[in-house]
Amino acid sequence: MKSALVEKEGFAALVLRLRSEGISDLDLLTAVEQTPRSLFVPPQYSDEAYSSRSIPIECGSFMEGADLAVRLLSLLQVKPGQRVLEIGTGSGFMSAVLGRLAERVLSVDRYKTLLAGAQQRLDNLGMRNVVLRQSDGSNGLSGEGTFDRILSTAAFPAMPRFFAEQLVSGGMFLAPLVTGENTCVMVRLIKTGSRFEREDLFEAPYLPLVPKIASFL
Template identity: 65%
Template sequence: MATKLQEREGFAALVMQLRSSGVTNLDLLAAVEATPRSLFTPSHLTPYAYSGRSLPIECGAFMESADLAIRLLDLLRLKPGQRVLEVGTGSGYTAAIIGRIVERVLSVERYRTLTENARQRMSELGLRSVVLRQADGREGLSGEGTFDRIFYTVALPEIPRARVEQLVSNGVIMAPLLREGAPPLMVRMTRIGSRFERQDLFEVPYLAAERGVSKSL
């Protein structure tokens, strides 16, 4: 893990970059500051924890760049009291930040190694609002009621209708959609009564969701 000075410098540089792109949510920035990114970064890559590049982690997965992660969380419009479903735990970094803002986060991941590593990090940070499960995340998670926010960090052919219907009124789902010959497109859908408003955001580097859970990793 990086030193406190390195963390402060990395965070300061990140905040400047985020503000230039219009991210000014103080609750979100406070949650980012309280969540040392180097804790979630492989030890040999900690100098790049706050860089603008994606970082490889276990199981062939990766951490999106710090600025992209926070920009996406800003677009989720997180608020205290919300229940959030995250599909694709990865390192656990985004789940940890979300967990500092909302009431409860349920984050699912197909790889056991990633799930266990993220669980250990939540324990180190004392984050009890984050619940981690190894599960097939392509269709989300049934039997958990409704959510205020649903956030996919794995790319899908389309947003599953069943997940959209798990949203409360004014709830938001964000997911990368696969496109032929182009990177996935992050899409945000807002439930307004019985209808849904769709907003196409921007290209993101997420990998396609895989079927089932991994038994070996």
């Protein structure tokens, strides 16, 4: 882990960039500050922990640049008392930040290796309201009731149907949707009764979700 001073400087630079994008939610920024990103990046990339660049992690996956990660969390508008489903645990950074904002977070990933690493980091931070499960995530997480927020950091080839049943009325689903051979767009859906309001937000650099595979890597 970086020294406290370097960590603080990295976070301060991130906050300046985020404010220039109109992101200034104090609860969110405090949750990010309390979750040192250098704990979640591979040691050789520690200098990039607070950069806007994507960072490679194990199993051929990557973690979002700091700017994009916080931007997504801002869009998700998580409130105290809410239940959140995260599809794509990865390093566990976003899981940890979500755990500081929500009542309970369930996060799934298909890689045992990533889940083991993320669990260790969450334990080190004393996070007890974040539960990790091994699953491909293509059908959400059935049998766990409904969620106020669902966030996916793996791209779906088409809009999935599971969120309609697993999201409460007034809930939000945020996920990348494949739109071309090498492109995907971040889509936000807000549920009102049985209807959904869709908003296409911006292109996002995410890997496609692989259905029905929970790897032993």
